[in-house]
Amino acid sequence: MHAERVVAHRRTMPRRSAIDLLATSMVTVLRLARVADLVAAGLSRETIAARVRSGRWLRPFPGVVALQSGALSREQQIVAAHLYCGDGSALTGNEAARRHGLRRLPEAPELHLLVPEDRHRRCLPGLVVERTARLPPTVERGGVVLAVFDRAVLDTARRLADRDQIRALLGEAVGARRTRVDRLRAELDIGNQRGSALVRDVLDEIAEGIQSAAEGWGRELHARSGLPPMLWNPVLRLPNGRFLARPDGYIVEVGLAWEQDSWEFHPPDEDDTARRRADMVGAGVVVAHHRPRRVRREPDRVLTELWAHYRLAESRPTPDIIVIPHAA
Numbered sequence: 001m002h003a004e005r006v007v008a009h010r011r012t013m014p015r016r017s018a019i020d021l022l023a024t025s026m027v028t029v030l031r032l033a034r035v036a037d038l039v040a041a042g043l044s045r046e047t048i049a050a051r052v053r054s055g056r057w058l059r060p061f062p063g064v065v066a067l068q069s070g071a072l073s074r075e076q077q078i079v080a081a082h083l084y085c086g087d088g089s090a091l092t093g094n095e096a097a098r099r100h101g102l103r104r105l106p107e108a109p110e111l112h113l114l115v116p117e118d119r120h121r122r123c124l125p126g127l128v129v130e131r132t133a134r135l136p137p138t139v140e141r142g143g144v145v146l147a148v149f150d151r152a153v154l155d156t157a158r159r160l161a162d163r164d165q166i167r168a169l170l171g172e173a174v175g176a177r178r179t180r181v182d183r184l185r186a187e188l189d190i191g192n193q194r195g196s197a198l199v200r201d202v203l204d205e206i207a208e209g210i211q212s213a214a215e216g217w218g219r220e221l222h223a224r225s226g227l228p229p230m231l232w233n234p235v236l237r238l239p240n241g242r243f244l245a246r247p248d249g250y251i252v253e254v255g256l257a258w259e260q261d262s263w264e265f266h267p268p269d270e271d272d273t274a275r276r277r278a279d280m281v282g283a284g285v286v287v288a289h290h291r292p293r294r295v296r297r298e299p300d301r302v303l304t305e306l307w308a309h310y311r312l313a314e315s316r317p318t319p320d321i322i323v324i325p326h327a328a
Contacts, residue, residue: 030076031067034083038065060084061124077126078144081111085121085129090114090138090145093128093159096152097169099141100178104168105156112155114147130155134191150179150187157202158195164213166202171211181207209233209326214260214292215248221295225303227310228253236280237322244283244321245276252323254313258306259289284319286312 027033035048048065051057058066061084066072072080082089090096093112094105110126117133136151146152153173157166173179181203188196188203202216209232210216222230230251236244247257257280261273277287288309290302 027067028079028083030073030079032060032076032080032083033065033067035063035065061127075144078111081113081127082145084127085113085115086119088116088119088135090136090147092130092136092147092152092155094156096146097156099144099146100149100152102153102169102172104172106160106162106165108156112159114155130192132192149173150183151191153179154184154187154191154199157199158192160195161198163198163202164216166199167205167210167213167216170199170202170206171213171215174206175211214295217292217295218249218258218260221299221303222249222306225306227251227306230258231323231325233326235324235326236283236285237324238283239320239322241322245280245285247280247287250323251310251313253318254310255285255316255319255321256310256313257285257287258309259287260295261289261291283321284317285321286316 035045038048039045048057052059052065055069058068058072060066060072060077060080064080064083066076066080078091078095082091090113091099091111092114094108095111098105110128112128112130114130114132114135115121116135117131119131121129121131123129136147138145139148140146147155153169157169160166160169170184174181174184185200185203188199205216205219208219210219211233215232219232228251230249232249233246234250235246236250236257238244245257248260249258250256251258259273259277277289280287286309288306290305295302
């Protein structure tokens with residue numbers, strides 16, 4: 001139970017004014033309380049209802065009041081949702097994934113909370129309540145109880161219908177080494193199967209080395225190109241074992257590297273693109289490079305250019321390179 005959780009006082013107490021109530025432990029630091037706790041403290045239900053009707057107080061969810069008239073902040077919405085869902089509930093989905101530190105998330109104003117299977121709470125505007133027989137372990141971030149990382153990520157992904165959004169989310173989670181494909185697959189296998197098919201497809205892509213939506217577009221384009229198999233995000237080393245590069249794609253049989261010039265994934269302060277390509281060319285690798293926007297908007301022309309680079313690489317001796325496939 002997190003630090004901001006309301007603590008009920010069941011002993012008989014004299015009726016108090018709203019100002020007195022703000023000083024009690026029944027009201028969170030965010031001016032939120034369960035109606036039942038206020039009644040137990042001596043405030044009548046009629047008084048509470050009158051203050052809500054007058055606009056002095058708000059009722060964000062059934063049985064929960066905010067001792068204020070203005071709109072609730074995001075933190076207040078989350079605590080109010082926890083108060084409504086009760087002890088043992090956990091925030092999951094998009095908001096939880098964000099609080100775990102992920103960035104590549106779509107905007108999703110609704111909150112998603114998990115509750116025990118035998119607890120009857122209904123979904124409401126802005127709030128998805130999911131009853132589950134398999135409540136996950138939880139962690140606390142900023143006083144909010146969250147489902148653990150893997151569950152929060154998958155609960156987010158299962159509710160997305162856009163493949164690129166799922167690629168971005170899972171690619172970030174795995175690429176940052178916060179989890180692994182096998183862990184996510186295992187969690188997906190034992191969890192709610194609704195919305196899992198597309199998530200499984202994207203996990204298969206990531207297992208092959210795809211780490212972003214842009215690389216996913218490249219994979220789809222390569223799949224219809226007729227070119228030989230391509231490894232995704234392999235590590236290239238020189239014969240002496242020295243690191244050479246990690247191109248987005250690599251065709252081993254001819255020594256062709258394919259780079260997608262996405263500033264999001266290869267920003268200047270992290271990687272000197274020009275030096276990396278010069279090193280590959282110096283080692284005998286032919287390098288093709290395209291902006292993701294062109295892959296998306298001019299796929300046929302990009303394919304023509306890829307084939308031209310492939311024929312150039314085919315005409316040259318295969319470079320003496322150690323190729324280490326991506327490990328998911």
